[in-house]
Amino acid sequence: GAGVSQSPRYKVAKRGQDVALRCDPISGHVSLFWYQQALGQGPEFLTYFQNEAQLDKSGLPSDRFFAERPEGSVSTLKIQRTQQEDSAVYLCASRSSGVQETQYFGPGTRLLVL
Amino acid sequence: QQQVKQSPQSLIVQKGGISIINCAYENTAFDYFPWYQQFPGKGPALLIAIRPDVSEKKEGRFTISFNKSAKQFSLHIMDSQPGDSATYFCAASGDTNAGKSTFGDGTTLTVKP
Numbered sequence: 167g168a169g170v171s172q173s174p175r176y177k178v179a180k181r182g183q184d185v186a187l188r189c190d191p192i193s194g195h196v197s198l199f200w201y202q203q204a205l206g207q208g209p210e211f212l213t214y215f216q217n218e219a220q221l222d223k224s225g226l227p228s229d230r231f232f233a234e235r236p237e238g239s240v241s242t243l244k245i246q247r248t249q250q251e252d253s254a255v256y257l258c259a260s261r262s263s264g265v266q267e268t269q270y271f272g273p274g275t276r277l278l279v280l
Numbered sequence: 281q282q283q284v285k286q287s288p289q290s291l292i293v294q295k296g297g298i299s300i301i302n303c304a305y306e307n308t309a310f311d312y313f314p315w316y317q318q319f320p321g322k323g324p325a326l327l328i329a330i331r332p333d334v335s336e337k338k339e340g341r342f343t344i345s346f347n348k349s350a351k352q353f354s355l356h357i358m359d360s361q362p363g364d365s366a367t368y369f370c371a372a373s374g375d376t377n378a379g380k381s382t383f384g385d386g387t388t389l390t391v392k393p
Contacts, residue, residue, distance in 0.1 A: 170323070201381075201383075208284075222380065269326070271325065272323050
């Protein structure tokens with residue numbers, strides 16, 4: 167079946183612009199995670215949804231970052247007034263249910279802020 | 281405070297050799313330790329994972345060794361192949377935090393033919 171998909175795959179933004187990154191999880195997956203991966207580093211947790219509820223947003227680096235999953239399926243990560251330090255790959259992962267299940271990652275969106 | 285430390289940063293191995301990557305963690309609440317493989321332009325993909333109730337898990341050419349008392353775990357790739365050339369990440373998570381993963385910084389493995 168289809169895996170996790172993300173769009174766009176690449177995004178170039180001018181500093182100060184708002185961006186929206188989309189994640190389509192595997193159908194039926196309850197849990198959804200967003201991670202930020204800087205160049206040469208491991209992914210870092212941003213936020214977690216269980217269905218439509220955002221249960222953990224402790225990793226969001228500032229109030230410019232906002233995520234939603236209104237119908238418990240597709241999720242959008244929005245970054246307002248982008249800064250150069252926001253340049254990274256943003257990864258989405260989904261998981262069926264239960265913390266012991268596998269997280270499946272999408273290919274990521276590479277964001278470059280100029 | 282980096283909760284998962286991974287070494288080495290890069291590794292070069294000859295085809296057929298053994299690749300060994302090490303990780304150490306600090307949070308004793310972690311109880312799930314996966315290894316991910318990532319190719320350029322792709323997201324991480326689960327390779328193999330272990331829970332602390334066992335000291336070793338083997339799947340094909342990939343083995344995880346786990347030392348609970350030392351809070352360390354390692355990935356061994358036997359008979360390394362050029363197709364194994366990728367970046368490998370260890371991670372850790374716990375039931376108490378919904379399974380969100382804390383990752384190491386990655387090891388870039390190059391297997392020379």
